[in-house]
Amino acid sequence: MPYRFYHPPFETAGKTMNAPYVQLIQQSLSDTVYVDLPTSKSISNRLLMLKETYHTTLKIKNLSKADDTLLLEKxxxxxxxHSTEDDPVKRIHTQNSGTCFRFLCAYLCVKKGKWLLTGDTRMKSRPIEALVTAMQACGAKITYKEKHGFPPLEITGQECLCPPQNIEINAEKSSQFVSAILLILPLLKKDIVVKISHLKASKSYIEMTIGLMQKLGIDVSMQENIITYKHTDSPAEIQSIEVEYDWSSAAYWFAWVALQYSTKVCIKKLRKSSLQSDAVIEKIMYPFGLSLRYTREGLWIEKKFDKVPPSFTYDCSNHIDLVPVLAVLCAALEVKATLKGIHHLSYKESDRLQALYQELNKITTVKYTKNTLKITPVSKSLSSAPCFASYQDHRIAMSLSLFIHKYQTIYIENPACVSKSYPDFWENLRKTGIEIRS
Incomplete structure (x- = not known):
């Protein structure tokens, strides 16, 4: 693919959400920036499902406003x-939300009615066979409508699904297959053991699901790759729960500070103790010279030390959403990097592995195998400001914005995609002093 270094037309100022491009221009940076993070969509989505399957009167405080969560709620x-009299087969369109599709795939199996579960073109290329196979073994009636192993699906929901005591699920392609099953266990009304095979990545998200279930009083536990669920008809122990602020979104601000000395950032309301595995970004970023301090205002991040590691290696298998930001950080700092445990990247909102390969190779040298991404610093001279494709992927777009510290001007395509997880990202970025044109 040829490099696309060109200047697209733009208009000054205004909202960036519907613009085909956003132009970032390096200006005098602010001394101090207060960042308002979104709340966690991963936690929000799981709580929405548990409200349906276990605790119908649960009050969820601080629910995420990310596109994924708004879509799932709708x-x-x-x-x-839905009324079967008005619409015998109800069409449920999940757009490109893998979370919505996977969680609803399991849920609709135990929801009486006929359902056509579908998504957009990218969603139809994302594998679903392992979850379908597991649900069919539980007695679910699911038919592939187009390509075997992929969306869309026709599901005939049954309120009285009779699963075996042991449910087996292959988690090689996605840990959300496991979470989807866990979230409907209260509706199956029996003790169940879930046995997970080929769990290569993102075990931490399964642990998040279990942690939230336990907070609501559900008797579920995990030992290695075996999950044990004990059914009870007793009422839930709590009536309300508050969603944490999002550590995956916080990671961009850690990287932002690591790339410059001008601005210190205060991330408001971020919890040090968290169900979110991406809170590990605190430890990951230690070699990059950051100083961290928790106060009543929030977490203060400041570049204190002139410190850049000569090389950086990290196993990202349990922190797969951090790969784009870590890859861009290392490329921008010209740090030789090896990121391991990344095979799940190909099944995300975009093929993130291919996206990172294409975009980072515009400014450095990147190679990858199925499970490893390697960055070898090479300075490439550019004839004009680089224009980066976002692949309609929120994490790719936000991560690539970090290159504004390496170049005075950059362009990013389809900036609206950040609303999937962080709707106010561009407005927060403006607070730093970066000029944003659309």
Whole structure:
């Protein structure tokens, strides 16, 4: 693919959400920036499902406003209000939300009615066979409507699904297959053991699901790759729960500070003790010279030390969403890097492995295998400001914005995609003093 270094037309100022490009221009940076993070969509989505399957009166405080969560909330309402008399087969469109598709795939199997579960073109290329196979073994009626192993699906929901005591699930392609099953266990009304095979990445997200279930009083536990669920008809132990602020979004600000000395950042309301595995970014970023301090205002991050590691190696298998930001950080600092445990990247909102390969090779040298991404610093002279493709992927777009510290001007395509997880990202970026044109 040829490099696309060109200047697209733009208009000054205004909202960036519907613009085909956003132009970032390096200006005098602010001394101090207070950042308002979104709340965790991963936690929000799991709590929305548990409200449907276990605790219908649960009050969820601080629910995420990310596109994924708003979509799931809407689809659950559509499912609840669906009338088979008006529409014998209800179409449920999840767009390109893998979370919505996987969670609803399991849920619709135990929701009486006929359902056509579908998504956009990218969603139809994301594998679903392992979850379908596991649900079919539980007695679910699921048919592939196009290509075997992929969306869309026709599901005939049954309120009285009779699963075996032991459910087996292959998690090679996604840990969300496991979470999808866990989230409907209360509706199966029996003790169940879930046996996970080929769990190569993102075990931490399964642990998040279990942690939230336990907070609500559900008797579920995990030992190695075996999950044990004990059914009870007793009422939930709590009536409300508050969603944490999002550590995956915080990672961009850690990298932002690591790339410059001008700005210190205060991330408001971020919890040090968290169900989110991406809180490990605190430890990951230690070699990059950051100073961290928790106060009542929030977490203060400041570049204190002139410190850049000569090389950086990290196993990202349990922190797969951090790969784009870590890859861009190392490329921008010209640090030789090896990121391991990344094979799940190909099944995300975009093929993130291919996206990083294409975009980072515009300014450095990147190679990858199925499970490893390697960055070898090479300075490439550019004839004009680089224009980066976002692949309609929120984490790719936000990560690539970090290159504003390496170049005075950059362009990023399709900036609206950040609303999937961090709707106010560009507005927060403006606070730093970066000029944003669209």
């Amino acid at each position: 689809l659950l309402l559509d499912i609840q209000t």
